[in-house]
Amino acid sequence: MTTKKRVVITGSSIASPLGNTPETYWQNLCRGHYGLGPITTFDTSESKTKVGACLNPIPMPTNLTPLEEKMSSNLSLLSAYCAEQAILQAGLDFSQEDVRQAGVVMGSGFLNLYDLEDFYQGLYQANRPASPTIIPLNMSSAPASRIAMTYGLKGVIKSVSTACASGFTAILDSVHLIRDGYQEIMLAGGSDLILCKTIVHAWERMRVLSKERENPTMVCRPFDKDRDGIALGDGAAIFVLESLEHARQRGATILAEIVGGFQNADSLDLVKPDSKGEIICMEQALQEANLEANAIDMIYAHATGTRLNDVTEYQSMLAVFKEQLENIPVCGLKSMLGHTMGASGPMSLVAALGTLKSGYFYPIPNLNRLEEGVDLFITKTGQTLSDVHHILINTFAFGGINVCLVVSTFRE
Template sequence: MNATNRTVVVTGIGATTPLGGDSASTWEALLAGRSGVSALTQDWAAELPVRIAAQAAVDPTEVLPRPLARKLDRSAQFALLAAREAWADAGFTAKAGEDPTVVPERLGAVIASGIGGVTTLLSQYDNLREKGARRVSPHTVPMLMPNSPSANVGLELCARAGVHTPVSACASGSEAIGYAIEMIRSGRADVVVAGGTEAAIHPLPIAAFGNMMAMTKNNDDPQGASRPFDVDRNGFVLGEGAGVVVLESAEHAAKRGAKVYAEAIGQGLSSDSHDIVAPEPSGIAHALQNLLDGTGLKASDIVHVNAHATSTPQGDLAELKALRKVFGDDVNHMAISATKSMTGHLLGGAGGIETVATVLALHHRVAPPTINVENLDPEVDADIVRDEPRKLPAEGTIAALNDSFGFGGHNVVLAFRTV
């Protein structure tokens, strides 16, 4: 791929999360330090070891027309709503071709999911087993495909420069955005709608994560259960939703007079080759170093990090050790936020939602807090933003990172800066 090194900017954002049905309500809740975690009241949850989750604040079936919603897995429903918001926020008035400022052949879509249509697969298997083959929905295959969210976004917006679906566990959403940056930088597209989505709040994934000791079983305190960097953290809380951004070449954005939230500087990638589940600090450090080497970004320019920080004993510290290894004393002036303390962990959707939060933090020059850090782990050697939002430098160009790491040893670090 012959890179043209075009500058890439963020011109639109969209989200539907456990904190709100759009990006504005989500951002407001993040700054207010509100938790989106609650007790599961469904009958199927009663016998599970984990009976809490961060469910979407607005059910997508309440927004989408019923005939459309019936043909979409919940993960695709979330992705479509977030993409619609981001598209409109970027100033586009219709799909590519009908809006004169973008043509289909120059528009791409990259929407990731770590698990895909798991609820469709499991519910339709229940239909097969209990009611027979004739009761299996004819829409099952298009709904359960991992590329269904990206395909449906691409169909709605008429994206013909490429529609892609990276699948790299909890790093999927960030990898999608990184791929989108490269699509624009290389000249393949002028505009790409990118992000991540997930909808896996179902008894099987919850039982499986719970039995592997990855999820907290703090059922008696849902809102206090996700506690990154706290000495009593004991696993993540499962969340659902989607986060999407519109990325655009700076030249294309300027030509149509678009507002710009931030510049998308680039990404750093690596893989651990260590363990299917356990993180390896050296692999994370390699991704961070690749980011610096590949973008020319200086550690001293980074003032904020939206940490992956899922609230697991191993993962939180591995990330901080890697930051310290690569950035040294520069870590001391980086305001580190762990927004999963409020949203829960959206798996393949995490990188999308946390990119939205990172971009808004730069745009408004304020870092959201990390909640539930009542007893900071003594091994945490970093500046964690706790309880209250933190103002970022009001003047000059500043940069921020969004960290994402996934089962299988996938490491992705995205960098953004003010414009």
């Protein structure tokens, strides 16, 4: 454990309204398709909010027995689907691996809300007795445990929750476990299912949702002068992370390298972001990556579409990148996918892998006029950039928790 190991990505996966494979997802992002549409997960007749990014339906893993499926929550099944896809892409066969060196860290901002809401409705409205399975199915570590049990992994298995940064906390924790020699292979990512009645209504009352509640082309407008809030979405993305040595040993295809990352906290307010914390997080992520600010070729911004968050993020990026910021392409996904909470960082990472591979820089739909005083390099029509090697991805969560990652093309 004396030498820090390099950590590479050898498998990726996604479950999103824009596709359930990284390839389809990437193509639809590049085409500017909307994942936002009418909410189908509950009856919205009494709800102001009619639009969200639903999975329609939740994709299912193919390698569970009917009993295992029955003993899994929706969130666990969604996570298991992504884990299966990532493992397939990585070409991993765990029967050939030392499973003590393989683990899972999953991040979710919320508990398994779909199932819990159903449970409470049954209990209080229909006096339906509680099933003993509610506890093991809905404990926050259930998705990680489901994945671990499916593949017999015996390393570090845990779930983390840091609101909208949960998926990135999971990935960063996994990077540290591999980098410091505790594990060789980690499955890491985020999943959240939030489009249930209670949560949508709570977000409404929090006055964070966009006032445009039906038209996807107006709902979420990151960095736009007229932006007025977020849209909500369901989704998940999981990656296979390995030490470079391990990936090489088994002849794996390396998709990218996670060269740096950092997590910190503002510790000021449960909901208001603070630029100082964000700046430190980005700077430390760059330092961990051993990169100067001018080495960053692109930024995937957190870009939620709220009045305060976007301006704060812009000020933070400006403080870190200074005059160079106007030359760094910036994009964000939430006008297409809504805010998927704990899955939002990992879903950006899947897109960033597409950018690293193709150099394609796509527009931010719904961004028509930049906020006054915000000067960002965005594209209206999409363009292919040459030499995209290093991408910074931001997640800035409620509770003042910040996680930034730097992902790079793999170079010997």
